[in-house]
Amino acid sequence: MNPAPTPPSRLDLPESSRGVLRRLATHGPATRPQLAKVLGLSRPTMSAVMPELMDLELVSSGGSSRGATGRSAVLYSLAAGAGHVLGVEVGATRARVVAHSLDGEQIAAREERISARRRNITDAAVSTTMELCEKVLAEVGDGHGPLRDVVVAAPTKPSTKPTAVSTSGLQPDGVEQLAAALPVPDDVPVIVENNVNCAAIAEHRLGAAQNQDTFVYLQVGVKIGLGIVVGGKLMHGAHGASGEVAMMPFPWSPGEEPARAGLEEYLGSEALMARCAEVWTSGNGPVPKDAEALFQAAARGQSTARRLVDQHATDIGRLAVGVMSVLDPGLVVLGGGVGQNQLLLPGVRRATTALAWDTEITVGALGEHATVLGAVHIAITRALDRLT
């Protein structure tokens, strides 16, 4: 009859209990007075809340922390039984599955390479991922409470929006099927999130963007992509296609016609290596096999390699300017196989300051683990939102 004032939630807890639970999950163990102060609650309220949460086995009391004077306070932390969460990364060359508890502690982790004959998600990748998933869940056992959420990171559009826009070269169906077929109970929510978005969240929570609530994660590798965090939350766009910077008009000048996804064709690492092969002279030794090798040559001071890397840095810097001129992020974090490389940084910065205003630019702090970690943290956030 009456629309619920608070959205329906599994647990029916008062606001104060939710606050305490969330705080313990996001900021680790704390005493009652600490919690009371930070949440603006009174001691009697804490006296009601803590037993309630302990009865539900969501919180456990650990040691005690005593100050210089006065009675010592007992420490509370999230109980093991509060539950756990899965982060799954499935890409063209690798699959990873990680389990964390709701307070962000890792419980189990597995990964495996996938033979990379194709550039998209194959059936082999899917079955490998399912196996990893089973192994991780077995390792978790049942001492860690219920599995509360699963997030699959894949080079696809996020699954939240129903409308499908086909811009990337992958079969979205494959990943959606994987999400549906994962060996988890039916009542566990599973979503697919874009891998770049996941990496952005990871850098926000654990990495290079911890102090920036509004920033951008620019992934540069075989493909290019962008994750946008505004006010601590991911931007998805109307079709889940925000950050598809591969579609930026390029080449773009009075005399030239842009090509569809022309920017990716030019900035992707394959194009970089093609240009490399073209200008490489025999006196320089063997042509670098991959971007990794090219950057190593540049680091050794090899001049052709240096020139290629500098040019690439400038190009990425211009892409960054394109993004900055729309969003004005406080920070640009570079990631991905190529973007990760420290050698790029000066060139990128030079290009951005030349064309726009000063904005902090860094390399991601989490390397190739950013994506899974981001998936797991999105899962934690979702679980907590549902719980509180």
Place this chain on the structure above:
Amino acid sequence: MNPAPTPPSRLDLPESSRGVLRRLATHGPATRPQLAKVLGLSRPTMSAVMPELMDLELVSSGGSSRGATGRSAVLYSLAAGAGHVLGVEVGATRARVVAHSLDGEQIAAREERISARRRNITDAAVSTTMELCEKVLAEVGDGHGPLRDVVVAAPTKPSTKPTAVSTSGLQPDGVEQLAAALPVPDDVPVIVENNVNCAAIAEHRLGAAQNQDTFVYLQVGVKIGLGIVVGGKLMHGAHGASGEVAMMPFPWSPGEEPARAGLEEYLGSEALMARCAEVWTSGNGPVPKDAEALFQAAARGQSTARRLVDQHATDIGRLAVGVMSVLDPGLVVLGGGVGQNQLLLPGVRRATTALAWDTEITVGALGEHATVLGAVHIAITRALDRLT
């Protein structure tokens, strides 16, 4: 001692009263049962709330609305004494000042042209604006409650963020000084907001974007700019410079070096008219004086004009693609002296579908009034936020 659980607000009202007040302001008059249903409140609660709000002179009871059967219900609406708000637009060629009540009804309005010798805000513009402001306030009188907020729309960065970034050609100080010197009581909050952002908000509340919570307002005129609305709220960016698309790298291709603000130099209406003068042949009659005239010639079917307009539409479409590929807005609203023109639409759409995915593109519904109206609506929102 204890941090306030709710942020400090002038009025100390219960949640339910705030809800009622807000609802009446944003959705116009309503009866108690209607309010109760939509806000999820009970009749006894309404019985407590309405007298409280009437005592504060925030709400007044008007006529009565009777259904087909049963007792007729009393209609309530925002009281005149609830207050009013000012929207001020100051540009290079025109100043406008508008007063609205908190429910969005216009109370008074004035505007004046400014001799446009310069491209920025002159002292003359400032004093003209102050005079308009005084006249409007005099016309409002004191039958409309307190002045609660003022928003100044100007082609500058918004004033909310302290960090200054100098990208546009204006003196930000001039506008800030205007804001500080406006003939309003000292305790009335005054902010400066970017004019394009204001226009975006106006199209969202009253115009072409009413059904889209996430969209983009692309202004194309003498200068180009972008207003970004995400989840119903303006995006400002870390330095208030979001939407500065004039800084996009252009020209941008393997062979060319982008110039600082090169895109504005190419897409601004002055550049358009320069190209026009260049290709115009004497057999076509006199060279069009301004963009307006050029578009009229195109509308008449004049082929050189048509070609120029088509090319311009394509160029704007590519800019739109650049924006879409970052944000994936559900809708792009075109505004500004040039962008407003219906003739552009097909060409813009052609360019976007060629390079990206299908996204709705429209022309703004509010014309040149968008900016002031947006300012006034931002002011209303701020006043309401402070009040509730």
Place this chain on the structure above:
DNA sequence: ATTCTGTGTTCGGTAGATTAACAAACTCAG
């Protein structure tokens, strides 16, 4: 006039928090 149906009020009750007062635990100084 009576009945039916919505509108508004009165009364009593509940959930969730608070302040105030008190009891318990810990440190340190004599």
Place this chain on the structure above:
DNA sequence: CTGAGTTTGTTAATCTACCGAACACAGAAT
């Protein structure tokens, strides 16, 4: 070892903001 000083936790009384149920009120149709 004892007691002062300090902090933690509990208990009791109260307050605020809401709800449900019952009732009184007003208009339209029988």
